[in-house]
Amino acid sequence: MKNTLNDAEAKIKESMLTESQWDTLWTSSIKIAVIIIVSILAIKFGRKLIRRLLKVQARGPLQVSERRSVTLVRLLENVIAYVVFFIAVLTILPIFGVETRGLIVGAGVGGVALGFGAQSLVKDIISGFFILFEDQFSVGDYIRVQTFEGTVQSIGLKTTKIRSATGELHIIQNGMITEVTNFSLHNSVALVDISISYEGDIEHAQSVIEEHLVEMPERYEEMVKAPEYLGIQSFGPSEVVIRIASEVKPMAQFKISRAIRKEIKEVLERNNIEIPYPKMVLYRQPEPNNEKAQS
The missing domain is CATH 3.30.70.100 (Alpha-Beta Plaits)
Incomplete structure (x- = not known):
């Protein structure tokens, strides 16, 4: 009986963390919490900085339309969030003993292979950047792209959505947009x-x-x-x-x-000024004389 109790106590002691392990866990938890908090603060600070920069630019000589500002703000906020989260993940993984150098090298090689295999996707993304930064058109503008004509519903890095006057929604790849007629820029x-x-x-x-x-x-x-x-x-x-x-x-x-x-x-x-309209003139053939008809 005593041997059984001793074995149970030994197993419990083995399953329990040692003092050094508790210290490591506590330190790791604090590091992860700090990284998460710093990431959240960095994202908030980046978003405020972007909005302030666009407000300053709106007051300067180079005016930016309100719709374009909203589009750029959302795009840059998403980019900042993705970059910060990526850096945070790469910072947290070594805490768990994961080697990040191999991941970075693998991501680089995979990115090169993906770039060769997805040239149309890269073309769409580059075209989307030029559409946004050159202010070719914005959300709410009425445009004509090739045979499609309507109001711009959304602009993404890959596709642009246009709703026609009769309700159809046209989704066009940005790389296919070569000529644009914008009816909303000028009078x-x-x-x-x-x-x-x-x-x-x-x-x-x-x-x-x-x-x-x-x-x-x-x-x-x-x-x-x-x-x-x-x-x-x-x-x-x-x-x-x-x-x-x-x-x-x-x-x-x-x-x-x-x-x-x-x-x-x-x-x-x-003012009694006549507006022309289609008119029909009927000519009636006179009836023949009865006497001539009888003869």
């Missing part, structure tokens, strides 16, 4: 063609239209200035086509074009 121009019949008084129509165009910016804040009467654009089969141009804020040309057409139609109707 747009609304061009409207109005038809007037040949019998109408063109000079009277011009004076009435110009008088009305001067008042339109008061009702539409999208107009940068009063629309301009450009004159006769072309001659149609039954009408004279006149053109009106209006400089508007980005992507407001469709709304303003519809508004100009509506109000000009009402103005022409109030």
Whole structure:
């Protein structure tokens, strides 16, 4: 019985950590905790530094759009978090006796092999960086890429998502974006063609239209200035086509074009200026004389 108790006590003592082992565990725990805390503080400090730098740049001569600033902030914050966590893991592994030199060498060799095998991925990432830093377009811009046209929903390092006006979501690899038409960077121009019949008084129509165009910016804040009467654009089969141009804020040309057409139609109707429309003329053949028919 005593031998059994002695064996049990010996096993318990063997399973228990020695004083030196407790010291090592305590020291390792403190090191890991310090590394984690320093990593969290480094990430927070890096994020604050990035936001301050972008705020300073926004006040300087080189202006950065708000949407681009938000995109860059999120991208750089993620990069900082990945780098800090990677360094923290490499710092913690030696505490557990893991050799990190072999991992770094293996990662380097694997990265070279991955670079040769994933050239399209590298091309997409490089193109994504250039799109962001050159401010080619931002989230919320209305753009045309190849045959796709719509509003930018998101910009990543690999792909860009564009939602068309009818709701389709187009996902395009950044490496495939070679030409971009951005409709949201500068003011747009609304061009409207109005038809007037040949019998109408063109000079009277011009004076009435110009008088009305001067008042339109008061009702539409999208107009940068009063629309301009450009004159006769072309001659149609039954009408004279006149053109009106209006400089508007980005992507407001469709709304303003519809508004100009509506109000000009009402103005022409109030001033009895005829707007041409398709007409059909019917010719009725006279009936033959009854007497001639009987003979």
